[in-house]
Amino acid sequence: MRKSVDDAARKGANGIDSLAELAAALRHLRRRQARQKGDAPLTYRELAATTGWAHGVIGDYFAGKTLPPTDRFDVLVRLLGASGVEQGALATARDRVEERRRGRGPVGGDRPVRPPVPRELPPDVPVLIGRERQLARLLSPRPSAPSGRAVIVALDGPAGVGTSALAVHAAHRLADRFPDGQLYADLRGPGGRPMPPAVVLARFLRALGGPAVPPGSAAEAGACYRALAAGRRLLVVLDNAHDAAQVRPLLPAAPGSVVLVASRRVLATVDGVEHVRVGTLPDPDALELLGAFGGTDRLSGERRAAEAIVRHCGGLPLALRVAGARLAARPGWPVRALADRLADARQRLDELACDDLRVRDAFRQAYDAALHGAAADDHAAASALPLLARHDGGGLTLRQAAGVLDLPEARAERVLERLVDARLLDSPAPREYRFHALLRLFALEQGVCEGRVGRGDGCGTGCGGGDDRAMADGAAGAVPRPAMPPAPPPLLHPPPTSRSGTTNGVPVRGWASTSTGWR
Structure with missing residues (x-):
């Protein structure tokens, strides 16, 4: 029954081609709301008191004398009780009327050729637990951004917390509000490297009916994408975003669209973004x-x-x-x-693997992204992570970290903050830092692996030996077990070390550079 009503709403809105027909639809919504409430229709003055608009202007909207701006039209139909499907269909109709009034509609009485409607969302997740608060924020009505631009919502959280699952689930719940289509892109490319924005733009252009051969430059492709997105109500999901520079070219500029971004990093430098933090579960x-x-x-x-x-x-x-x-x-x-x-802490990450789901792989992606990052401090920060993990206890202060790294506090703080930005460390308060327990085990593994690779020994991703096993056992209350299973070949390599005994500015004191392993 609900589907038939939605289909009827879409069909009715598809027949609206003129300002008079659009005004008639507004009057119909006003009368229907009054019948549903058993009350008189809202007066123009009542609507003016609610919206802050002049009641004479509102009268012109209902009389078909003036075409409401996009943001006002969205607010008006919502106040008149339109469903989510109706809001999307009517918004498309309103944009179609505007196109015709600007002389860009079809010639004669021909119906307009509808552009492609992409439906690119991946399958919804079957189970989503403990995210009710974040989901409510994502599903709250957002007719347009205050600045008249597209709405941008960025979900951020460390590896394994489910930012992608939450973004995809919310997108499926929101899809009916965006009848012009839903675009999806995984911004993590082959080998875990960030996908170039130009590659994503070329695919978006094809999905929106753009030129078969994309423009020669990323700037031209971005301009073409924004032009195609203008006047449409699109839902864009950007998954596994690396940083703000990767995201910016992929944002539609005109109001009416919503962008959901899932990222480990906090995209604090994207203008107008709304942040939704995703953490571990109670x-x-x-x-x-x-x-x-x-x-x-x-x-x-x-x-x-x-x-x-x-x-x-x-x-x-x-x-x-x-x-x-x-x-x-x-x-x-x-x-x-x-x-x-x-x-058994020595084997915990080995046990947390089933088919293609592996906790260690999620951590490795975050670690490798920092290890091979473009910023000058990224490699130094990633190289420092195993050293910091050797500190007893789940947390450490800036002073303790500086002592572990053998760095001045100012320099150590820059390294630590890079790890916080990469979501490999948490900072609950200024100058205080802590590991997630599983990520600390992973960090300890990297130190042992890099030390053995540096010696030319075979070493797997789950290796541990001597003091490091004892350290991991003590950290997690392990029960001794007799042996470890064979591990796969190493994926990480030791960082380059300069003659001065530093790794990108981080001293290698305690780094395994001799046959003694961890000192």
């Missing part, structure tokens, strides 16, 4: 997410073991998703078996 939500994939009834029978798994996953949604998949893949296993495996 224990009740984490337990619910684990049960959604591993079986709620199964967990309720072994509550303590389930709580132990949640604790070892540190509330990280990706880790919980993987743990749930491990349980689902072994229905005959007791929950305690997985909890005991995760208790």
Whole structure:
């Protein structure tokens, strides 16, 4: 029933080609709202009091004398009780009327040739738990940005918290409000390198019916994209964004469109952006997410073991998703078996892998992005991460970090803040820093791997030895286990070291450069 009503609304709006027909649609909405409420229609003065517009101007809108601007039209139809589908269809009709009035409509009585309507969203996620507050913000009505530009909402959070899943889920919920289409782009290119904006623009142009051969320069392609997006109500999802410079060329300029960006970094330098922070889950939500994939009834029978798994996953949604998949893949296993495996810090990241879902891979992408970053401090910061992970305890102060790195505090703070920007560290307060427990284990692995590669020894991504295993065990309350499984070949290489004994300005004191490994 709801679908038939929506289809009828779209069909009715598609028949609007003139200002008089658009005004008639506004009058129809006004009468319908009055019938639904069992009251008299809203007067122009009442609408003026609500919107702050002159009541004479509002009268001209309803009489068909004046075409309402885009932002005012969106507000007006919403106040008149239009559904989300109706709002989108009427907004498209309003833009069509404007095109005709400017002389850019079809010649004679021919119907306009409708441009392509891209539907590029990936499949929706089946389960999304603990994100009600963020989702409510994403779904709140946004007729247009205050500046008359497209609305931009950026979701940010460290690797594994599910910013992409939240963005895609919200996009599916919002899709009906954007009848001119939904564009999607994964901005992480091959090998984890950032996708050049020109490549994404060329694909967007094809999806919107633009030139078959894209313009020669990225600037020209961006201008063409903005021209095609103008006058349309588009939903654009930019996933795995690297930084603001990658995102800016992909933003439509005209009002009416909404852009959702998922990124690890906070895109603080994108003008007019609204930020939505995504973090780890509290224990009740984490337990619910684990049960959604591993079986709620199964967990309720072994509550303590389930709580132990949640604790070892540190509330990280990706880790919980993987743990749930491990349980689902072994229905005959007791929950305690997985909890005991995760208790061993030496193998925890090995255990948090199932088919193509691997927590270690998510961390490696974030680490490699910093290791190979374009900024001068990126490599130095990534190289410092394993050294910082050796510090006892989950957190450390700036003074402690400076001592670990053997740097002046001012220089150490720049390194630490780069790690915070890359979401490899958290900074709960000025001059205070802390690791997520799983990310700390990953960081310890990188130090051991880089040291052994530097010596020419074979080393896998999950290697650990001697003091480092003991350190990891102490950090997570591990239960000793006899042996580690074989690990894959190394993916990381030691950072270049200058003659002065520094790595991009970070001293290598404690870095494994001899056969002794970690000192």
